[in-house]
Amino acid sequence: MSTRAGIVVTGTEVLTGRVSDRNGPWLAERLRELGVDLAYTAIVGDRPHDMEAALRFMAGQGIGLLLTSGGLGPTADDITAEVVGRFQGREMVLDEGLAERIAEIVRPLLKRWPDVDREAIAAANRKQATIPAGATVLEPVGTAPGLVVPPLDDGGPTVVVLPGPPRELQPMWRNAIETDALRAALSGATVYRQRTLRLFGIPESEIAETLRVAEREGVDLSALEVTTCLKRGEVEVVTRYEPEAEQDYRAFEELVAGRHRETLFSRDGSTVDEQVAALLRGSHPPADPPDGSRPPRTIAAAESCTGGLLAARLTELAGASDYFKGAIVAYSDEAKVELADVAPELIETHGAVSGEVSAALANGARSRLHADVGVGITGVAGPGGGSVEKPVGLVWLSVVVTDREPVTRSVNLPGGRADVRDRATTVAMHLIRRALSAA
Amino acid sequence: MSTRAGIVVTGTEVLTGRVSDRNGPWLAERLRELGVDLAYTAIVGDRPHDMEAALRFMAGQGIGLLLTSGGLGPTADDITAEVVGRFQGREMVLDEGLAERIAEIVRPLLKRWPDVDREAIAAANRKQATIPAGATVLEPVGTAPGLVVPPLDDGGPTVVVLPGPPRELQPMWRNAIETDALRAALSGATVYRQRTLRLFGIPESEIAETLRVAEREGVDLSALEVTTCLKRGEVEVVTRYEPEAEQDYRAFEELVAGRHRETLFSRDGSTVDEQVAALLRGSHPPADPPDGSRPPRTIAAAESCTGGLLAARLTELAGASDYFKGAIVAYSDEAKVELADVAPELIETHGAVSGEVSAALANGARSRLHADVGVGITGVAGPGGGSVEKPVGLVWLSVVVTDREPVTRSVNLPGGRADVRDRATTVAMHLIRRALSAA
Known part of the structure; x- marks a missing residue:
């Protein structure tokens, strides 16, 4: 039987959108690696x-494993340990040894703040060391301890209580999966691919x-959970299946590869960023069939709208x-002319947003x-500065590679200023990839 | 009575952490503006x-207003409209007029893809135009329509169904709040500050x-919902209250301002980015007491580890x-020397990560x-490249302003490569703010 999991991210600052949650997605990836649904x-x-x-x-x-993040700090709005204790029907007890260990961690940090109130700190330490009876303590990475809180009887879920800051949560999760309490909760997990x-x-x-x-051609999709999404201008197709369905998945992948030969750039999960890095190092990106040796190359850029x-x-x-x-x-x-050697006449004749200027930027950066x-980018990120001829979203990009034909193209990108800036970098990465992949 | 709301973000790609959710936080802000909890x-x-x-x-x-995002696309995994219809007890019906309007939107887009299967597109249009009976249609911004689906009787919640791409969801939400169906659901909302x-x-x-x-000194916090969080190296204190508690809030804010004079940089919600922009424009940031005129100034940077x-x-x-x-x-x-005029001897003597080099970078950028x-940054972002003397996280920053004393300082930033790079930009923004604010 497979163990289903749930994540509860706590914090009014996250709920109200002031802070974006990084823990939910990170924990989701870790659960997937463990084969937990x-x-x-x-x-x-x-x-x-x-x-x-x-x-x-x-x-x-029917969730057997619950992970929480946040709400373990020293302020009164940090209530997670207490709520989880009550949910699991366990009394809250002060762990004196833990309070002392927290105090030892905090002591050297206090040197930075000579005026801090010592009593306030001691009260904070005691609050953070008050935990549900029977919980396994996960030692602090910052100052807050985490917890693995098993159910009182065998019926309920195990709750893993983790701190909010990602740099504390991440190492602590790695410790949590080594505990007997969490291993017990994970023992029923199915492996997914x-x-x-x-x-x-x-x-x-x-x-x-x-x-x-695929369905018409008899590829059995019933055992495959296929999801597609648009992500930074790319289409991502993710398929999840149990190991027995490997043959069905292979047939599906071959069909996609056959129908989308020109546009499928990654079959192994590698990102365009990783592929560009591998191409620059002179090694073959994993998705790339070996076709003779590639030289390692260095790269430089001159960019305007992407800033x-x-x-x-x-x-x-x-x-x-x-x-x-x-x-x-x-x-x-001025910067285009003085730092990237763009001829002022080019800007006068064609405008700063033009293929001539993006090519000059690429050449200037390279030399x-x-x-x-060399990569050159110039465009109209908006919201102002657009015209009928050169609307917001118009971006010119150029890539020049020693001994190869230079590439220059324009795109009209949708969305607001942040979208245009971000999407232009994705287009640039793909242009670089193609320029370096070409035989 | 206040209307409570809930947001349901759909999509396996978001749940599994492959795509980070931007709609939940954005909708949360909009609900706050409407005073909806x-x-x-x-x-x-x-x-x-x-x-x-x-x-x-x-x-x-007890939630009276439910917002969903995502799952309105043309693929079989896009199931939101159907699930919401069933949840509200409403039959699914094909809206022929809507199907035709979607077809008209899609037609010009297809010019980019001459090989596309026309029948596949028509099937997709019909799927997207099949909606719960009695729902109010929100006209497509991209190609997917949104919906406002009222309860069959007065007891249940109203569900607003919105598309996943933020650039479609955001304008569509603005249209949604103009519909009678949503106005009816919002009529009970309390205003919060x-x-x-x-x-x-x-x-x-x-x-x-x-x-x-504050409590010891008699400031009444009972009517204030105060939350604090660390965000990109800053502490953010957000307080939510009903208008009657304005006096209590004022007392609390004055206490914070008195105790944290040196470190409180924003009392009006402005970010350090906005304050730096205002200072560069020569206008006073809102939090800043007028103390004579400020000249507008231009800025340039030379950065290494922040890339x-x-x-x-x-x-x-x-x-x-x-x-x-x-x-x-x-x-x-090489780039430090040739583009930013850093003397090679400085790098040889002090190393690339040093106050001498960050100051030279700042001067080089400015001139x-x-x-x-001029701003200069050089540091060890990691994970490699650290040493006992210059560990990962060590960053030197300099700010030079015409007619003022230059500022150079180092910080030891915690976390991984991405944290160090991001946090270093926050420290730089605060150094710029202080350098420009100083009388």
Whole structure:
């Protein structure tokens, strides 16, 4: 029997949208790796009644494993441990040893704040060390301990109580899965497989049609849970299945690969960012058939409307300094001319948003930074600055690679300023990938 | 009586963490503006049973208004309209006029995809136009229509069905609140006020202590819902209250302002990004007491470990070209020397991660880009590259402003590569704010 799980993210700041939740998605991925089927994620405010109702709802849906995040801090609105204790029918007790260990962690931190009230700190430590009787303590990573709280009888769910800051929650989860209490709750988990296909440059409805074709051609989709979504301009097709359905999945994947040869760029879950990094290193991205040796190459960019986002994306992966030389954020025309060697006449004749200028930016970046690959981006991010000829969303992009034909193209991107800026970086990544993949 | 609301975000891609949800937080803000109390946000996969259970749970918690996002697309996993129809006890009917309107929207889009299957498109249009009887249609912004589905009798909740893509959901919500069906559901809403204070450079426990002091000093907190959280290195204190409690809130805010004079930088909800933009424009940020005229100034940056993120942040707000000249992403030492005029001897003597180099970067950015303000950042983002002397998380930052003393400081930032890069931009924004605010 498979163990279903639920996640309860607590915190009025998350519920009201002031802070975006990073823990739900991260825990969801970890549950998937463990083969645990996640049924719900609920976000609740710092209100005991609402939190308890969410826990009871999930328990009523046959959920055997509940994870909570947040509400373990020192302030009065941090109520998770107490609510979970009551939900599990367990008394709250002060763990003196834990209080002392928290005090030891806090002591050196206090040096930064010489004026802090010592008594307030001691009260906070005691509050954080008051836990449901019978719970397994997960030692603090920051200052808050986590908990694994088993049900009083065998019928109910096990609750894993984790802190809100992702950098505390993540290592603590790794400790939690080593505890006997959590292992017991996980013992019934089924193993699922999940495979991801990524496509760029087609509408989502084409995948819907491919699913219908698959059924007509006798591919059995009944054992496959296929979901498709648009993500930063790419179509992602994720399929989840039990190991026995492997043959059905293979048949489905081959059909997608056959119908969408031009647009399917990833069959192994790799992202375009990872593929670009691999191509720059001279290694073959996993999805790429070996077709002779590739030289390692360095890259540089000169970007205008994206304002540094392409450089930030190219440096997101660890080790980027192996291939990324630098970038010029040429926001003003002056910067385009002086830092990226764009001829002022080009801007005068064609305008700053033009293929001529994006090509000059790409060449300028490559030569100024002594790189093998140069990327240029210029566009109208909006909301102002658009015209009939050059509307908001128009972006010109160029990629120049030593010994290859330069590539320049324009796109009209939908959405607001943030969408246009983000989407333009995705288009740039795909242009780089294609320029480096071409034989 | 106040109307409680719930949000049901649908989509296996969101539940499993592959796509982060932007609709829940956005809708939460809109509900707050309407004075509607949000009780829960639930994320469910594309499974009819789970979706219906979440709707029933919320209805059972006295929720009078339910918003759903996602699941209105053309693929078979898009099931929201059908599930909501069943939940409200309403039959599904094909709206022929709507199907024709969708077909008209889709027609011009198809020009981009000449090989698309026409029949597949027609089937998709009909599926998207099959809606619960008696529902109010919200005309498509993309291709999917939204719905306002009232309860069959007066007892149950009204359900507003919205599409998943934020750029479709957001304008459609604005149309939804104009419909009679939604106005009827909102008629019982209480108006709440919400105020935000932001502090930088203190631990969250200090705010907990300030709350205890407030109670000791007789400030009545019983009518105030105060929540505190850490957000990108800042402490945010948000208080929600009914209008009658305005005096209590004022007393509380004055106490916070008195105890945290040095670290409280925003009393009006403005972000450090907005304050920096206002200071650069030469206008006073709202939280700032007028103390004589300020000149408008231009800014430029040279950044290493943040890889373009500071430039991206400085260009996030519309109209940034008024003050942002450009930036140099000086990732390699070569780029530091050639584009930002850092003397190679400085790097040899002090290392690339040093106060000398961050100051040289700031000066180089300012002079190369002819700006009034220059910012330099260099650090160890990790996970590799750290040493005992210069560990991962060490970041040096400098701000130089014409006619002012330059500022250089180092910080040791916790967390992984993404945390260090992001947090370093927050520290930089505060250094810029202070450098420009100083009389």
